[in-house]
Amino acid sequence: MRLMRVGAPGAERPVVLDSTDGGEDRAFGLTRLTQNIDGAFLAEDGIARVREALTSGALPEENIEGQRIGAPIARPPSVVCVGMNYAAHAAESGAAPPAQPVVFFKHPNTVVGPFDDVLVPRGAVKVDWEVELGVVIGRRARYLESPDEALSHVAGYVLSNDVSERDFQLDPTVSGGQWSKGKCCETFNPLGPWLVPADEVADPQALGLRSFVNGAARQDSTTADMLFGVAALVHHLSQFMVLEPGDLLNTGTPQGVALSGRFPYLSVDDVMEIEIDGLGRQRQVLAKA
Numbered sequence: 001m002r003l004m005r006v007g008a009p010g011a012e013r014p015v016v017l018d019s020t021d022g023g024e025d026r027a028f029g030l031t032r033l034t035q036n037i038d039g040a041f042l043a044e045d046g047i048a049r050v051r052e053a054l055t056s057g058a059l060p061e062e063n064i065e066g067q068r069i070g071a072p073i074a075r076p077p078s079v080v081c082v083g084m085n086y087a088a089h090a091a092e093s094g095a096a097p098p099a100q101p102v103v104f105f106k107h108p109n110t111v112v113g114p115f116d117d118v119l120v121p122r123g124a125v126k127v128d129w130e131v132e133l134g135v136v137i138g139r140r141a142r143y144l145e146s147p148d149e150a151l152s153h154v155a156g157y158v159l160s161n162d163v164s165e166r167d168f169q170l171d172p173t174v175s176g177g178q179w180s181k182g183k184c185c186e187t188f189n190p191l192g193p194w195l196v197p198a199d200e201v202a203d204p205q206a207l208g209l210r211s212f213v214n215g216a217a218r219q220d221s222t223t224a225d226m227l228f229g230v231a232a233l234v235h236h237l238s239q240f241m242v243l244e245p246g247d248l249l250n251t252g253t254p255q256g257v258a259l260s261g262r263f264p265y266l267s268v269d270d271v272m273e274i275e276i277d278g279l280g281r282q283r284q285v286l287a288k289a
Contacts, residue, residue: 001051002194002280003030003037003156005070009113012036012070015062016050017194028059037195038074039246042138042155047197070113072158072195073136076248079106079189080241081162082233083179085252086225092260101228101236104179106162110189111248114282118163119289120268121185126166127266127286130253131211131274133204133223134160135230136195141243150234153243154198159279161272162250163188166259186289191248193280201278204230211256212273218263219274221254 004027005012014030014037033049034041053059083102084090090097112118120127138155162183168174169182201207204223211219223229228236233251237243258265266272268288275281 001054001200002196003047003050004072004192004194005037005074006064006067007070008068009070012074015064016054016059018054027062027064028054029062030059032059036074037072039077039244042136043245047138047155068113069115069193071111071191072193073191073246073248075108075111076246077108077244078247079108079110079250080237080243080247081106081183081250082228082252085227086221086254087227088225088255089253089257092255092257097227101233103237104183106189106250107184110184110186111191112187112189114159114190114192114280116187116190116284117287118190118272118284119185119187120266120286121165121168121289124165124168125265126258128164128166128258129211129213129218129266129272129274130162130164130257131209131219131276132160132162132250132253133207133209133230133276134158134191135234135249135251137243137247137249138198138245140245141234141238144235144238147231147235150231151198153234154230155245156195156197157201157204157279158191158195158248159193159274159276159282160248160250161190161274161282161284162253163190166265190282190284193282196279207277207279209254209276210274213263213266214271219254219256221256225254226252
């Protein structure tokens with residue numbers, strides 16, 4: 001079962017994809033249950049209600065072929081991100097592996113659909129790609145006692161592209177010493193194509209993730225290489241902030257980005273593609289802002 005939102009920007013409607021025994025995907029509308037896939041829906045056992053309605057045959061089948069795919073969750077209340085969470089990526093960035101999670105934020109309006117254009121900001125010269133496992137919070141997480149509690153607060157997992165502009169992020173004459181300017185440009189967080197419920201992902205620390213630019217391989221790693229796994233991150237963050245249903249947590253990217261110096265940065269008309277096992281594949285074209 002995979003939850004999606006389809007339709008024009010700002011007018012997406014919720015659907016669920018289900019696979020037949022023969023492997024064919026069928027889409028079913030969810031507007032009888034909810035008008036959106038958001039924090040309120042997730043907090044009110046929305047995923048369980050969808051599963052029950054799907055099993056009972058209570059949902060109308062829809063044809064979504066050719067329709068735009070939006071982000072699988074509506075604009076999240078917060079987008080919390082973890083930097084340098086793979087040792088090899090920290091090394092290619094010129095930093096030692098952090099002893100504690102490095103946390104930063106993206107503006108919620110950076111979130112766009114998985115096939116929408118990504119806009120190259122004015123004055124940008126170092127736009128970079130970052131394939132990441134996205135974690136969607138389903139239950140309020142506040143001062144969790146241990147990482148053992150953490151995964152029960154996760155609604156599901158998504159494919160996320162933490163697009164960055166490295167000069168805006170790291171040049172102190174531009175950044176002011178923090179990362180937000182290089183992370184919050186419009187369209188800088190393509191998300192989806194779907195949300196997979198947490199109980200249908202056997203192990204979030206055993207997922208392959210890859211990226212490509214203009215068809216050439218860039219990143220190829222596994223979430224097993226995270227310095228801080230999903231459970232540890234949710235527990236840790238809950239000691240410093242309250243995670244709310246619908247919040248998005250980006251968990252870091254592996255080695256193989258342009259910041260390494262091994263590849264050129266992105267420019268207008270380049271094509272990014274990213275994928276994670278079981279969470280689908282994205283494709284974006286770089287366009288002028």
